[in-house]
Amino acid sequence: MSEEQTPPVRDDPDVVVVGGGVAGLFCAYHLRRAGAAVTVLERGALGGQQSCSSGNTGFVGTHGAAPLAEPGMRSWRSLAMLHPDAPFHVRPRADRELLRWLGHFGRACTPSAAAAGFRILAAMKRRSLEILLELCESDRIADTFAMPGIVLTYRSAQGFSAARAAVARTVANGIPLRVLEPGELDELEPKTRFTVRGALYNPEGAYLRVPEFVLEFARLLRALGVEIREYSELTGCTITAGKISRLSTTHGDLRPGAVVLTAGAWSTECARMAGVELPLQPIKGYSVTVDMPPSGPSRPVLLSEARVALVPLGDRLRIGGTLELTGMRNTISDRRVARMVRTVRDYLPDLEQTHTHETWSGLRPSTPDGVPVIGRAGPGNLIIAAGYGHIGMGLAPAGGELVGHLLAGETPVTDPVPVRPSRFGGRDRRPT
Numbered sequence: 537m538s539e540e541q542t543p544p545v546r547d548d549p550d551v552v553v554v555g556g557g558v559a560g561l562f563c564a565y566h567l568r569r570a571g572a573a574v575t576v577l578e579r580g581a582l583g584g585q586q587s588c589s590s591g592n593t594g595f596v597g598t599h600g601a602a603p604l605a606e607p608g609m610r611s612w613r614s615l616a617m618l619h620p621d622a623p624f625h626v627r628p629r630a631d632r633e634l635l636r637w638l639g640h641f642g643r644a645c646t647p648s649a650a651a652a653g654f655r656i657l658a659a660m661k662r663r664s665l666e667i668l669l670e671l672c673e674s675d676r677i678a679d680t681f682a683m684p685g686i687v688l689t690y691r692s693a694q695g696f697s698a699a700r701a702a703v704a705r706t707v708a709n710g711i712p713l714r715v716l717e718p719g720e721l722d723e724l725e726p727k728t729r730f731t732v733r734g735a736l737y738n739p740e741g742a743y744l745r746v747p748e749f750v751l752e753f754a755r756l757l758r759a760l761g762v763e764i765r766e767y768s769e770l771t772g773c774t775i776t777a778g779k780i781s782r783l784s785t786t787h788g789d790l791r792p793g794a795v796v797l798t799a800g801a802w803s804t805e806c807a808r809m810a811g812v813e814l815p816l817q818p819i820k821g822y823s824v825t826v827d828m829p830p831s832g833p834s835r836p837v838l839l840s841e842a843r844v845a846l847v848p849l850g851d852r853l854r855i856g857g858t859l860e861l862t863g864m865r866n867t868i869s870d871r872r873v874a875r876m877v878r879t880v881r882d883y884l885p886d887l888e889q890t891h892t893h894e895t896w897s898g899l900r901p902s903t904p905d906g907v908p909v910i911g912r913a914g915p916g917n918l919i920i921a922a923g924y925g926h927i928g929m930g931l932a933p934a935g936g937e938l939v940g941h942l943l944a945g946e947t948p949v950t951d952p953v954p955v956r957p958s959r960f961g962g963r964d965r966r967p968t
């Protein structure tokens with residue numbers, strides 16, 4: 537739909553959801569199913585390049601619930617992060633919010649904090665997979681979802697041995713994972729040759745094909761009666777008697793009963809309009825989508841030490857990865873993209889070079905402890921659902937459900953305590 541064709545919206549919906557990425561769409565889904573009149577505001581096009589939900593590798597399923605903040609990050613690795621070629625690169629700058637974020641990040645790098653983060657993320661990923669499977673039963677959305685399992689590969693003996701040692705703990709947390717015996721990787725991926733020390737397999741590895749999933753989901757939401765307003769940007773809030781009484785947008789004002797803020801990496805600036813400080817930093821990543829090489833893998837593969845993911849999308853292969861804490865500028869570094877693609881050949885040396893269709897960058901909305909911020913904050917009718925970081929596709933279904941439960945005053949399936957926005961001790965600011 538073009539900007540000119542955008543239909544007029546109701547100016548008094550029960551709930552306005554700000555942001556049309558995967559976080560916003562899942563909130564809209566659960567709220568609408570609970571009977572609310574919902575309007576979604578998206579400042580660009582749904583599934584457009586600006587959204588982090590549009591060009592990622594789409595891994596969902598039960599694997600990959602570890603927060604980014606992990607024990608060891610505070611030691612020599614934190615210094616290595618300053619190198620521009622580091623898989624997780626931090627560009628130092630004199631920015632009070634970045635320093636505060638790094639302080640919280642450092643405190644989250646303890647075994648107990650990482651274990652607590654893992655528990656809530658694993659529970660949310662499991663619940664999200666259930667919601668996705670339910671969604672796929674009844675709709676064309678199923679065409680944008682697949683669950684062929686995921687292979688986690690390790691190039692270094694140290695990396696593989698640490699991963700193998702953690703398998704029992706992962707399984708004890710209800711996540712299926714096993715070590716692949718010699719020869720099993722070849723059986724699973726007969727076309728692809730790997731130069732790795734070992735590999736693990738999770739049969740619940742699944743993926744969403746994006747941006748197609750976002751577009752199909754939006755179609756379903758519109759059919760359910762959700763009003764989705766593209767090219768419509770939130771520009772300000774009016775607060776009366778402790779509640780948001782009016783939202784100003786580039787297409788007129790709205791007087792919602794409640795507001796759900798799901799603006800991804802831009803949630804910080806939107807929250808400030810309501811006088812709320814959020815501890816989010818954008819962590820940039822890239823994806824490159826190429827013609828499927830003849831020796832490309834048939835299922836998702838993670839190149840673990842390099843933090844690079846491969847996902848087959850029919851006749852294409854998407855390579856995604858890199859973590860860059862370099863501010864809100866969503867520009868592409870050719871150097872880092874080239875390095876990411878070179879890394880793939882370290883693991884899959886025979887992978888043929890093919891035509892590149894798209895190089896994309898996205899800003900992951902990231903909290904210091906890797907756990908999203910979901911819950912009430914500031915004005916009485918505001919709920920935040922942001923900070924999904926590097927696993928937002930795999931968390932947003934459960935996060936949206938939690939928002940629905942909180943707004944309806946129902947007992948939530950997902951524990952709201954570990955994700956509460958106030959856990960960083962943030963203060964409310966007066967709106968300007």
Ligand SMILES: Cc1cc2nc3c(=O)[nH]c(=O)nc-3n(C[C@H](O)[C@H](O)[C@H](O)COP(=O)(O)OP(=O)(O)OC[C@H]3O[C@@H](n4cnc5c(N)ncnc54)[C@H](O)[C@@H]3O)c2cc1C
Pocket residue numbers: 554555556557558559560577578579580586587588589590591592593594595596768769770771798799800801802803806820821822823845856857858897898899900901922923924925926927928929930931
């Ligand atoms: C390279 C890469 C690979 C990734 N791979 C995976 C993966 O395999 N699995 C996984 O689970 N996650 C993955 N992620 C993370 C995932 O993409 C994000 O966690 C997720 O997309 C965040 O969704 P969101 O809805 O919070 O943010 P977004 O998708 O960014 O949506 C926020 C939306 O809000 C809109 N907005 C902003 N300001 C305003 C305003 N003022 N008014 C109206 N609208 C506004 C924006 O235009 C945007 O569309 C990856 C990320 C990257 C970068």
